[in-house]
Amino acid sequence: MSSKQNLSLALLGVLALTGTAYADSKTKPADKATDAKAAKAAAKPEAAARHIKVGVTEAGFEPNEIQAKSGENIVLDITRVTDETCATAIVIPDQKIRVDLPLNKEVAVPVKASKVGRIAFACPMNMITGALVVTE
Numbered sequence: 299m300s301s302k303q304n305l306s307l308a309l310l311g312v313l314a315l316t317g318t319a320y321a322d323s324k325t326k327p328a329d330k331a332t333d334a335k336a337a338k339a340a341a342k343p344e345a346a347a348r349h350i351k352v353g354v355t356e357a358g359f360e361p362n363e364i365q366a367k368s369g370e371n372i373v374l375d376i377t378r379v380t381d382e383t384c385a386t387a388i389v390i391p392d393q394k395i396r397v398d399l400p401l402n403k404e405v406a407v408p409v410k411a412s413k414v415g416r417i418a419f420a421c422p423m424n425m426i427t428g429a430l431v432v433t434e
């Protein structure tokens with residue numbers, strides 16, 4: 299199924315949910331605020347994560363700067379391709395993330411662009427570094 303079809307189905311789902319919330323708010327005025335909140339949440343589904351391929355080479359993280367928009371869900375698909383590095387794991391101190399990076403095996407590391415500015419990532423000794431650069 300194409301992503302366009304998926305999107306259409308998702309929108310249909312949202313419309314169905316919104317319709318239900320509206321009908322309920324008519325019959326149960328006391329629940330109106332709750333229903334409105336639920337409808338709003340349904341109308342704004344969390345965006346799908348954007349995957350970015352990252353390599354760990356003798357030069358470090360490649361790329362070592364990744365642009366993101368505030369609030370975006372990013373997944374770094376990281377493959378370490380050398381043993382000539384101390385980045386056998388990645389740490390993201392802001393988000394209390396530490397993930398091992400086995401040789402030649404892609405590992406998905408989710409990172410939320412939770413604030414504007416730099417969200418640093420690094421090897422466990424903070425020698426090899428990079429950052430998610432988050433803008434509004």
Ligand SMILES: [Cu+2]
Nearest residue numbers: 384421423425
């Ligand atoms: Cu290191």
